[in-house]
Amino acid sequence: MQTRNIGPFEVSVIGLGCMGLSSGYGPPAPRDRAERVLLGALDAGYTFFDTAAVYGVGHNETLIGEVLADRRNEFTLASKCGLTVGDERQLDGRPENLKDTCERSLKRLKAEVIDLYYLHRWDRRVPIEESVGALADLVGQGKIRTIGLSEVSAPTLRRAHATHPITALQTEYSPWTRNPEIAVLDACRELGVTFVAFSPVGRGFLAGGAREPAKFGVGDMRATMPRFLGEALEANLKLLDQFEALAREVSCTPAQLCLAWLMKKDPAIVSIPGTTRPKHMRENAGAAAVSLSEEIVRQVDELVNERTVTGSRYAPAMQASVDTERLAADAAA
Incomplete structure (x- = not known):
């Protein structure tokens, strides 16, 4: 697989987002299948694995530790701290909490x-400088190698970077979620921060995996997301039909079209699609071999974008935990 750099690390251009193996889209994957995904990913050329303390309340980190500990030297490991379940009331960016979370994560x-330790969300009750300062202490202690941020605005990134160099910024980015294009991507380029795209296939929607929300399992977060509900879903499914037709024109799958689109967008972007199935893991890896023309990129941009997609990313409670350009401006005022 092609590689790109995240700070000092050379990683596969497509990494593995591990959350879905434990939570987010229904019950945890069966253990044997989860092992086949993780071990198969290494064999398929993935060298970047992304987890977090919150995923399955420690289940995901434990899974990775038990399955991949013997092959730890074969991949770059990223995890996250500062978020318990995902709404603002359960953010905790206090230095003592971040350090305690790191200790627990290392054991799991x-x-x-x-290698790369993200602040999962900015807890606006704690200055970003204090939270990043705590992570800088962990770097000094040799418990983490580099620092990342997740779901923060460009102004917050700059404040954090002035406290300690930020290696990567992670947020949702795909044809149907364009928020990073407002300012974050430019700030990353300016500061030399690698952008890591999570949910690069639209939480499965642009891969054709969310046509029937009634089949979502218990605990599937998409059941509360406006884009997957009612009239918004009906409108978005019309886009999906056209997106799938475009993928057929390129002779790839819709998921591969999403990932190839991201690779074409910027030579510094790394994406981390997730899956609970070995077949889809291998399919995603195959996107590294898909080359898109400028004309196909233009057609994707015109078809699926912030003006044509119906519904917001998150329900209000979850959206409140995301640092936006507007919130950053309000905090500075």
Whole structure:
């Protein structure tokens, strides 16, 4: 697989988002299948694995530690701290909490050090400088190697970067979620921060995996997301039909079209699609071999974008935990 750089690390251009193996889209994957996804990903050329303390309330980190500890030298490991279940009331960016979370994560991961450690969300009750300062202490102690941020605005990134160099910024980015194009991508380029795109296939929607919300399992977060509900879903499904037709024109799957689109957008972007199935993991890896023309990129941009997609990313409670350009401006005022 092609590689790109995240700070000092050379990683596969497509990494593995591990959340879905434990939570987010229904019950945890069966253990044997989860193992086949993780071990198969290494064999398929994935060298970047992304997890977090919150995923399955520690289940995901434990899974990775138990399955991949013997192959730890084969991949770059990213995890996250500062978020318990995902709404603002359960954010905790206090330095003591971030350090305690790291200790627990290291034990679950069976690791001596975490390569890239993100602040999962900015807790606006705590200055970003204090939270990043705590992570800088962990770098100094040799418990983490580099620092990342997740779901923050460009102004917040700049404040954090002035406290300690930020290696990566992670947020949702796909043809149907264009928020990073407002300012974050430019700030990352300016500061030399790698942008990591999560949910790069629209939480499965642009891969054709969410046509029937009634079949979502218990605990599937999409059941509360406006884009997957009612009239918004009906409108978005019309876009999906056209997107799938475009993928057929390119002779790839819709998921591969999303990932190839991201690779074409910026030579510094790394994406981390997730899956609970070995077949889809291998399909995603195959996107690295898909080359898109400028004309196909233009057609994707015109078809699926912030003006044509119906519904917001999150329900209000979850949206409140996301640092936007507007909230950053309000905080500075």
